[in-house]
Amino acid sequence: MTTTRDQRTDTRSAETPARSPRADRVERYDPVATEPRWQAKWAEVGLHHTDLHDKTRPKFYLLTMYPYPSGDLHIGHWYIVTPTDAFGRFRRMHGDNVFLPIGFDAFGLPAENAAITSGVHPREWTMRNIETMRRQFRSMGATFDWDAEVVTSEPEYYRWNQWFFLKFLEAGLAYRAMAPVDWCPKDQVVLAREQVEGPNRVCWRCGTPVIKRDLEQWFFRLTKYADELLAFDGIDWPEPIRLMQTNWIGRSEGAEIVFTVAPDDHQPGGDEVRVFTTRPDTLFGATFMVLAPEHPLVARLTAPDRKAAVDSYVYQTRRETEIERLSTEREKTGVPIGADAINPVNGERVPIWIADYVLASYGTGAIMAVPAHDERDFEFARKFGLPIRRVVAAPGTPDDAPMDDAYAAHTEGEILVNSGRFSGTSADEGGRKIVEWLASQDKARPTVTYRVRDWLISRQRPWGTPIPVIYCDRDGIVPVPEEQLPVLLPDDFVYGAKGENPLLNHPEFLNVTCPRCGEPARRETDTMDTFVDSSWYWYRYLSPHTNDAPIDKPLVERWCPVDQCTGGAEHAVMHLLYSRFFTKAMRDIGLIHEDEPFRRLFNQGQILGSDGERMSKSRGNVQDPDALVGRYGADTIRLFLMFMGPWDQGGPWSPTGIGGVFRFLNRVWTLALDPHGQEPGDPASGQLPEGEDESSARRAIRATAHRTLKVVSGDYTGFRFNTMVAHLMELANTLFRYRGTVVAGDPEWDEAIRLMLLMLAPAAPHITEELWSRRLAEAGEDWSSIHSEEWPMVDETAAAADTREVPVQVNGKLRDRVVVPAGIGEIELEQVILARDRIHAALGGREPDRVIHASGGRLVNIVVR
RNA sequence: GCCGAAGUGGCGGAAUGGCAGACGCGGCGGACUUAAAAUCCGCUGCCCGUAAGGGCGUCAGGGUUCGAGUCCCUGCUUCGGCACCA
Numbered sequence: 013m014t015t016t017r018d019q020r021t022d023t024r025s026a027e028t029p030a031r032s033p034r035a036d037r038v039e040r041y042d043p044v045a046t047e048p049r050w051q052a053k054w055a056e057v058g059l060h061h062t063d064l065h066d067k068t069r070p071k072f073y074l075l076t077m078y079p080y081p082s083g084d085l086h087i088g089h090w091y092i093v094t095p096t097d098a099f100g101r102f103r104r105m106h107g108d109n110v111f112l113p114i115g116f117d118a119f120g121l122p123a124e125n126a127a128i129t130s131g132v133h134p135r136e137w138t139m140r141n142i143e144t145m146r147r148q149f150r151s152m153g154a155t156f157d158w159d160a161e162v163v164t165s166e167p168e169y170y171r172w173n174q175w176f177f178l179k180f181l182e183a184g185l186a187y188r189a190m191a192p193v194d195w196c197p198k199d200q201v202v203l204a205r206e207q208v209e210g211p212n213r214v215c216w217r218c219g220t221p222v223i224k225r226d227l228e229q230w231f232f233r234l235t236k237y238a239d240e241l242l243a244f245d246g247i248d249w250p251e252p253i254r255l256m257q258t259n260w261i262g263r264s265e266g267a268e269i270v271f272t273v274a275p276d277d278h279q280p281g282g283d284e285v286r287v288f289t290t291r292p293d294t295l296f297g298a299t300f301m302v303l304a305p306e307h308p309l310v311a312r313l314t315a316p317d318r319k320a321a322v323d324s325y326v327y328q329t330r331r332e333t334e335i336e337r338l339s340t341e342r343e344k345t346g347v348p349i350g351a352d353a354i355n356p357v358n359g360e361r362v363p364i365w366i367a368d369y370v371l372a373s374y375g376t377g378a379i380m381a382v383p384a385h386d387e388r389d390f391e392f393a394r395k396f397g398l399p400i401r402r403v404v405a406a407p408g409t410p411d412d413a414p415m416d417d418a419y420a421a422h423t424e425g426e427i428l429v430n431s432g433r434f435s436g437t438s439a440d441e442g443g444r445k446i447v448e449w450l451a452s453q454d455k456a457r458p459t460v461t462y463r464v465r466d467w468l469i470s471r472q473r474p475w476g477t478p479i480p481v482i483y484c485d486r487d488g489i490v491p492v493p494e495e496q497l498p499v500l501l502p503d504d505f506v507y508g509a510k511g512e513n514p515l516l517n518h519p520e521f522l523n524v525t526c527p528r529c530g531e532p533a534r535r536e537t538d539t540m541d542t543f544v545d546s547s548w549y550w551y552r553y554l555s556p557h558t559n560d561a562p563i564d565k566p567l568v569e570r571w572c573p574v575d576q577c578t579g580g581a582e583h584a585v586m587h588l589l590y591s592r593f594f595t596k597a598m599r600d601i602g603l604i605h606e607d608e609p610f611r612r613l614f615n616q617g618q619i620l621g622s623d624g625e626r627m628s629k630s631r632g633n634v635q636d637p638d639a640l641v642g643r644y645g646a647d648t649i650r651l652f653l654m655f656m657g658p659w660d661q662g663g664p665w666s667p668t669g670i671g672g673v674f675r676f677l678n679r680v681w682t683l684a685l686d687p688h689g690q691e692p693g694d695p696a697s698g699q700l701p702e703g704e705d706e707s708s709a710r711r712a713i714r715a716t717a718h719r720t721l722k723v724v725s726g727d728y729t730g731f732r733f734n735t736m737v738a739h740l741m742e743l744a745n746t747l748f749r750y751r752g753t754v755v756a757g758d759p760e761w762d763e764a765i766r767l768m769l770l771m772l773a774p775a776a777p778h779i780t781e782e783l784w785s786r787r788l789a790e791a792g793e794d795w796s797s798i799h800s801e802e803w804p805m806v807d808e809t810a811a812a813a814d815t816r817e818v819p820v821q822v823n824g825k826l827r828d829r830v831v832v833p834a835g836i837g838e839i840e841l842e843q844v845i846l847a848r849d850r851i852h853a854a855l856g857g858r859e860p861d862r863v864i865h866a867s868g869g870r871l872v873n874i875v876v877r
Numbered sequence: 878g879c880c881g882a883a884g885u886g887g888c889g890g891a892a893u894g895g896c897a898g899a900c901g902c903g904g905c906g907g908a909c910u911u912a913a914a915a916u917c918c919g920c921u922g923c924c925c926g927u928a929a930g931g932g933c934g935u936c937a938g939g940g941u942u943c944g945a946g947u948c949c950c951u952g953c954u955u956c957g958g959c960a961c962c963a
Contacts, residue, residue: 209958210958210959210960211959211960251881252881252882252957252958255880255881255958256880256881256957256958256959259879259880259881259958259959260958260959262959262962264962264963266963287963288962288963289963290963291963302963342961344961367961368961369961369963370961370962370963371961371962371963373962374962374963375962375963378963379963380963381963382963386963387878387961388961388963389963391961461962461963462962463959463962581957581958582957584957584958585958585959655889655890655900655901656889656890656901657889657890658890661883661890663889666888666889666902668888668889668902668903669888669889669901669902669903670902671901671902672900672901672902673901675901675916676900676901678916682916734889734890734891734900735890735891735899735900737900737901738890738891738899738900738901739899739900740900741900741901742899742900745900748917817896818896819895819896820896821895821896821943821944823943823944824895824942824943824944825944826896829896861943862943863943864895864943864944866894866895866943866944867893867894867895868895870895870896871895871896871944872895873895873943873944874943875943875944
């Protein structure tokens with residue numbers, strides 16, 4: 013770890029007692045000693061335990077996405093959790109019954125990788141990590157309700173994944189299919205489409221480029237909800253996330269059109285090739301047709317003399333990596349298969365080609381190629397000398413104008429040309445009419461296609477939820493009967509050399525009898541994607557140990573949906589999409605009534621390493637909070653992370669400035685315990701700020717405190733934690749100006765201190781609790797937690813100012829400021845302003861043209877010519 | 878290429894169309910100290926000026942407005958998402 017100079021100096025401040033003659037008078041702020049004491053006290057009195065059955069207060073379900081138990085909490089975890097905790101405490105002070113649970117996303121590959129290198133069983137590794145992280149979470153002072161904890165690798169959790177699987181199977185929401193799937197060669201596992209990232213198509217976890225494999229796998233029917241997932245009714249989610257999901261789902265409206273294969277010497281014709289297009293208006297411009305190399309009709313339609321070329325092209329395509337195949341930079345390739353199709357609108361024979369730019373997995377795996385109006389088709393036609401025929405023209409363009417580029421965009425007033433009886437109609441209307449006309453002959457129908465695929469949930473790894481299915485030679489695929497759940501993961505699987513799933517080499521697990529016929533059968537060894545675990549865990553938090561159902565319906569009814577969820581934007585199209593799917597699926601199997609899991613969502617940013625890269629052990633840029641906590645205490649770290657900048661922004665970690673926050677807490681400590689202090693270096697001697705007397709000072713103190721209360725309340729509510737801290741610092745700075753003066757310790761002062769502590773309590777829970785308890789003790793009252801106090805009310809009268817300063821501009825340039833009574837009228841104000849020397853000078857003898865009083869009298873602008 | 882977010886002092890950042898740079902870091906100066914640290918107080922966007930004061934200034938260029946960091950248009954840069962999706 014790098015140690016900067018300011019860190020070293022601060023170290024001394026924290027560890028070395030002040031060497032002043034009166035060091036004994038006021039006790040030093042010593043967070044490292046006091047914080048654990050309060051954490052223990054809170055646990056003892058059950059401060060964080062939520063009574064889920066309490067009906068006297070409004071419920072508030074606050075969820076922070078649960079972590080993967082990677083071993084150590086790093087500063088990023090603090091960044092994620094701390095503001096959420098502060099917000100929860102803030103809501104609690106408003107009288108809400110806040111439920112803030114935590115758990116662990118405990119299945120997954122890192123545990124396996126650790127197992128392979130160190131020989132420790134994934135369960136042991138995971139549980140050890142969880143133990144560490146529990147301790148670290150407690151050191152943050154987070155108000156998690158540990159009674160609600162969920163650990164997904166425990167049978168009492170994952171058996172319900174299996175239960176859901178069976179229900180989904182019954183409901184037709186789960187199915188098994190052979191498909192070309194994405195395979196990560198490093199992790200030896202298939203991935204869902206969402207888990208393949210970036211232009212290089214790499215594994216989301218390890219960054220290895222994926223390859224395609226044809227495998228029979230289990231899917232959840234996500235596409236069933238495609239349209240519903242596009243609606244974000246009644247939920248308050250950040251626009252960027254909604255956009256990402258919308259784009260991911262990729263709904264596109266168009267038409268499916270049937271091309272019939274023409275008879276020739278080699279085949280009788282009559283096969284139908286369906287294409288999907290969003291541009292039926294360009295149908296007359298279709299001069300050829302392209303099938304994906306994997307298209308099922310390819311083999312059948314290929315002419316004998318083309319067979320060698322076609323086979324070789326198909327073979328080549330399959331060998332290519334996804335990167336090569338999908339690169340847009342690459343020149344188009346393809347071969348004709350020696351058969352023609354008939355364009356249904358004009359009876360023209362168009363040649364059929366295969367080319368890898370047509371994807372088998374989208375639409376129908378075949379396209380009509382309209383080179384005049386599609387860039388890709390244009391490029392292809394150019395390269396292979398295929399005809400290009402314009403069928404849409406912008407107003408004024410001749411029908412036969414030569415084309416240098418595809419004309420794919422839409423222009424106002426464009427019309428169809430070269431399109432038989434549709435020529436002359438607008439492109440829009442023409443397209444509709446062409447589809448109608450073809451539809452009447454059963455040659456077309458309006459269709460919606462989606463980019464999103466069903467969710468591939470099979471994983472060839474042992475550390476996950478076993479998929480509860482048995483394969484029997486006689487009965488085929490047999491679901492494990494519900495009463496036989498859970499299918500337990502064995503504790504003793506061992507990793508072999510080749511990276512294959514060890515469950516395959518575990519006879520006791522593998523060999524079973526068929527639940528139907530009793531004959532020997534084979535158990536499914538694939539496990540579920542860990543995103544299945546994270547798709548419903550917040551329902552389980554409400555009753556983590558219920559053993560006759562996945563959820564406690566009445567509690568879910570009362571507590572769901574989650575009122576506020578906080579988590580990273582990196583989950584936009586994975587976790588957050590799957591979670592929405594799961595909620596809808598759970599609704600459709602009759603388990604719950606909600607349509608959406610999270611009413612409000614906030615995406616916090618990500619803390620990066622000081623090198624600007626994502627924090628990870630392999631990069632060696634992970635920041636260990638334990639050391640920082642040992643030096644400054646949890647409150648300073650909490651506050652510093654909130655103070656860094658807007659929470660949704662994140663950024664590279666830098667401890668520079670942490671000393672400033674520590675200093676602030678020390679000032680709070682001093683203000684609360686030593687209002688009169690005259691230690692060496694403290695302000696000279698009881699001098700009120702210039703121009704103030706005792707009563708104006710008292711008013712000023714109250715005004716500042718109540719104004720701060722107003723803005724700080726808004727900051728918490730709006731998740732503006734950085735300005736919340738700044739405003740509290742301002743309050744402390746103001747109070748410091750009155751420290752040691754006659755008004756220090758007065759009731760007004762005391763009220764300000766009280767408000768300051770209450771406002772700071774959610775963010776810095778330990779120091780405020782400590783100072784609060786001392787206040788109570790001093791007043792001879794029994795202890796009660798500051799975190800059970802009510803959020804204070806703003807005294808608007810106190811907050812109001814009796815004078816205000818009005819900036820004065822001349823032609824938009826600031827020339828003067830005048831201090832006037834708060835209630836002054838515009839006419840009077842103008843008189844005051846025009847009498848000012850500086851304004852006279854700025855006007856230079858000219859008469860004001862207009863005088864503008866900005867909204868609420870905040871500024872005056874004098875306009876002269 | 879398409880979609881989205883963002884560009885403000887040396888740094889992190891603040892600013893319902895109304896005083897740009899709050900708050901903090903760093904820097905400079907002062908008090909305290911034998912001294913240093915800590916603490917407290919003050920100054921700290923850039924340029925000219927001893928000063929009073931003036932000029933410039935929120936990625937660049939246009940525009941709307943009495944007034945633009947904020948709204949509109951064009952472009953540049955960075956980050957995130959998607960990427961031959963018909």
